[in-house]
Amino acid sequence: MLKGIGICCTLLGAIGCCFSMIHELDIKKKCLQQLLWILEMLEVEIHYSRSTLAEACIQIGQKAGTGKRDPILKLPEQIGLYCQEQDRAVFATEWKAVWKPFLKQCYFSENESEILATFPVHTGFLNGEMQENAIQGYRKSVTGMFVEAENSFNMKKKLILSFGLCGSLLLVILLL
Amino acid sequence: MGQGVAILGLFPERIRKILQVKVKQSDSLEEIRLRVGQPVRIKQGEKELVLQEEQKLGMRDLTETLNGFCKDSPYAFAEELQQGFLTMPGGHWVGICGQVILDDQMHIRNIKHVSYLNIRIAHQVPGCADPLLPYCFQNDVFQNTLIISPPGAGKTTILRDLIRQVSDGSRDHPGLNVSVVDERSELAGAFMGVPQNDMGKRTDVLDGCPKALGMLLLLRAMSPELIAVDELGTEADAEAMLRVLNCGCKILCTIHGDDMDSIKEKQFLHKLWENRAFDRFVILARKEKQHVIKGIYDGDGICLKE
Numbered sequence: 311m312l313k314g315i316g317i318c319c320t321l322l323g324a325i326g327c328c329f330s331m332i333h334e335l336d337i338k339k340k341c342l343q344q345l346l347w348i349l350e351m352l353e354v355e356i357h358y359s360r361s362t363l364a365e366a367c368i369q370i371g372q373k374a375g376t377g378k379r380d381p382i383l384k385l386p387e388q389i390g391l392y393c394q395e396q397d398r399a400v401f402a403t404e405w406k407a408v409w410k411p412f413l414k415q416c417y418f419s420e421n422e423s424e425i426l427a428t429f430p431v432h433t434g435f436l437n438g439e440m441q442e443n444a445i446q447g448y449r450k451s452v453t454g455m456f457v458e459a460e461n462s463f464n465m466k467k468k469l470i471l472s473f474g475l476c477g478s479l480l481l482v483i484l485l486l
Numbered sequence: 487m488g489q490g491v492a493i494l495g496l497f498p499e500r501i502r503k504i505l506q507v508k509v510k511q512s513d514s515l516e517e518i519r520l521r522v523g524q525p526v527r528i529k530q531g532e533k534e535l536v537l538q539e540e541q542k543l544g545m546r547d548l549t550e551t552l553n554g555f556c557k558d559s560p561y562a563f564a565e566e567l568q569q570g571f572l573t574m575p576g577g578h579w580v581g582i583c584g585q586v587i588l589d590d591q592m593h594i595r596n597i598k599h600v601s602y603l604n605i606r607i608a609h610q611v612p613g614c615a616d617p618l619l620p621y622c623f624q625n626d627v628f629q630n631t632l633i634i635s636p637p638g639a640g641k642t643t644i645l646r647d648l649i650r651q652v653s654d655g656s657r658d659h660p661g662l663n664v665s666v667v668d669e670r671s672e673l674a675g676a677f678m679g680v681p682q683n684d685m686g687k688r689t690d691v692l693d694g695c696p697k698a699l700g701m702l703l704l705l706r707a708m709s710p711e712l713i714a715v716d717e718l719g720t721e722a723d724a725e726a727m728l729r730v731l732n733c734g735c736k737i738l739c740t741i742h743g744d745d746m747d748s749i750k751e752k753q754f755l756h757k758l759w760e761n762r763a764f765d766r767f768v769i770l771a772r773k774e775k776q777h778v779i780k781g782i783y784d785g786d787g788i789c790l791k792e
Contacts, residue, residue, distance in 0.1 A: 362559035365678070393557065397495035397575075401558035434558060436596050441561040 317482050324478030328470050334417045335463045341416040342456040344382045345426070349449040352386075353442050360438055363401050364393035385412060402430030422455070493578050493605070498550040501526065504537050515607050522548055522601040545601065552600050555580055565694065568594050569670070577608035577675020577682035608675050610683050614640070614777070615647035618768055621782045621790055622738075623659050628652065628712055630731065630763060633740040634749055635770035640777030641740040642716055644770065646673050646683060648738065649714050653686025662736075664689045665710035667700030673716050698722035701730050714738040721754040731763055745769055745780075746787065766790075 348370055355366035371387020374380075389408050393399040406427045413423035432448040435441040494502050494509055504526050509515060517529035522545055526537040555572055556563045566572045572580040581604035582597055589595040622631050631648075635641035655661025668674045668691055674681035676693040685691060690708045692700045697715045701723075704710055713730050715723070718741045727737055743749045746767060750759065758764070762785055769780040782791040 356561065360562045360564070362557040362562040362678075364557055364559070365562075398498070398554060400554075430558075434553065434560065436560045436564060436567065436598065438561040438564060441559075 313485065317485055320481050320485070321478050324474045324481070328474035331470050332463075332467050335459070335466055338417050339456070339459045339463050340380075341382055341413070341418075342452060342459055344380055346449060346452055346456060348383070348386055349445055349452065353445050353449070356438060356445070357442055363433060364390045366390070368394065382412070382416075385409065401433065405430050425455075426452070493574060493576055493607070496554050496574060498547065498554060500541075501543070501547060501551060504541055508535060508537055516609075517607065518603075518605040520548055520551060520603040520605075545599070548600055548603060551603060552582070564596060566671075567597055570594075570597065571670060573671035573675050573677050573682070574605075575677045575682060577610075577677070579606040579608065579670075579672060579675070580604070581606070608683065609643055610646065611640075611643050612647060612650070612684070615644050615651055617779060617791075618644065618648060618782065619651055619656075620658075621766060621768075622648070622652070624765070626659060628659075628662060628736045628738075629765035630737045631739075631766040631768060632718075632749075632764045633738075633768045633770060634743040634745065635740060636744050636772065637742065639770040639772040641770055642672055643777070644768075645714065645716055645738070645740050646685070649673070649689060650684055650686040652712060652738070653689040655688075661686070661688050662711040663709070664712045664714060664738075665704035665708045666691045667695055667697050667704065667713070667715045668693050669695060669697050669700070669716070673714075696722075698726040701726040705730055705733055705735060710735055712736040712738055716740050717742065718755070724754050724758050727763065728757060728761060731761070737763070744771075746783065 351370045351373065352363075352366050355361045355369055359365075361369060367386035367390030369390075371384065371390065374383035374387075385408050389401070389404050392404055393401050409427045409429075410423055413426055418426065429448055432444040433441065435444060494505060497505060501520070505518065505528070508528060509518075514531045515528060516531065519527040519529070520543055521527075523542055525539045525541055526543065528535050528537060553560065555574055560567065563572055567582060570582050572582065574580060581602075582600055583602035583604075584597045584600035586594050587596045587598055622629055633641050633645060635644075649664055649666060652659070652662050653664040664686060666673055666685065666689060668676065671677075671693055673683070674685050674691040674693065675683045676691060679693065681691050681693075690704070690710070692704055695703065697718070698720070701713055701715065704713055713735055714737070716739070718724065718727070718739050727739070730737055741749060741752075741755075743752075746769070749755060749767075765785045767781075767783040767787075769783075771778055771780040779791070781789055783789055
């Protein structure tokens with residue numbers, strides 16, 4: 311009886327561990343996907359209404375809807391509102407301050423979060439078209455990261471699952 | 487508390503520290519001038535003050551200041567920068583100067599290396615148009631009015647107050663629907679579409695639009711009873727104004743000039759003269775640092791007030 315319970319626990323533990331690892335990878339991938347959406351919307355706002363970065367961020371937040379929404383979609387609105395309310399708030403500083411801790415929570419490495427938080431380096435252009443192009447350039451690098459994350463997700467998902475199952479089966483056999 | 491206190495927050499820390507004491511003390515702050523390689527200069531009434539002479543401004547100070555004014559999004563203000571000015575929260579006005587970028591047609595595309603900024607503090611003087619208001623109405627009907635004034639004699643300030651009072655209405659006159667074309671964002675001082683100055687309860691403001699285009703747009707869109715514009719300057723403005731008058735709408739505008747004769751010499755106004763477009767002429771002047779009404783005349787040139 312105890313042996314049976316032990317086997318079940320081992321199997322469940324192994325599967326849980328696998329899914330937790332997969333979940334981490336999934337969060338990272340989704341985060342990049344949402345960031346890409348934010349950047350696309352930012353481009354549209356700049357192209358159409360020549361909104362300031364703060365205004366565009368607020369509008370993106372509003373477009374993302376209220377209530378239960380992905381926490382990442384709340385960030386632009388938070389940054390935008392802060393910059394709008396505080397006279398001397400610097401967009402770059404606020405962006406970094408908000409994004410860096412969030413990215414860490416999303417299991418990005420130090421290096422990755424550093425790259426993602428450098429978005430404001432691509433702002434401050436005198437011309438709207440140049441500003442759009444700069445955001446597009448940055449979006450391309452994020453797209454690259456997203457493709458990499460997706461490939462890695464698909465590959466690691468299979469690997470983790472097969473290793474997890476094989477390992478737990480081996481444990482079960484040994485226990486039997 | 488000085489009028490410029492509210493804008494202190496928009497400056498980067500270094501400049502804010504330089505400005506802080508004087509701006510907080512001053513009630514008559516008119517201008518703040520930032521020039522690269524020079525200390526900060528402010529103008530209080532007729533007096534110019536140099537602040538902390540040893541603290542010369544660098545290019546970085548000016549770039550940071552401009553970025554702050556543009557909310558770190560200079561591209562969003564490209565059209566204003568092209569014309570060399572920006573409006574800030576509070577209706578304050580920033581003149582910009584630096585190196586011009588021209589396009590193929592030799593039009594100004596933008597200004598780079600901004601090295602000079604002139605921040606003009608917005609002044610609202612509620613009630614400054616009081617002595618003028620009774621002359622602008624006859625039998626409860628607003629009279630087409632032209633305010634003639636040399637630069638710096640307060641024509642924009644008086645026009646702004648007149649618009650507010652005509653729009654709000656009073657015991658003597660009901661409020662009118664006023665539409666304003668604010669080409670240089672000086673009248674309403676709109677920042678991101680929101681007027682920073684009190685323009686009255688029944689006023690619609692079209693911001694940043696050329697006067698000729700704006701007057702016709704407002705005529706179609708807002709059915710105004712009165713259209714107000716600042717600084718008539720081209721034939722197109724005069725023609726648009728005639729069309730406004732033909733539609734039965736009243737006009738209120740200003741023009742640069744010293745007296746009636748200086749206005750009559752202006753070629754682009756000839757059609758307006760021929761059509762006797764104006765019923766009232768208000769001439770402003772600056773006397774002993776004060777803005778004064780030099781005279782009010784009717785459409786026939788008869789003096790109503792001296």
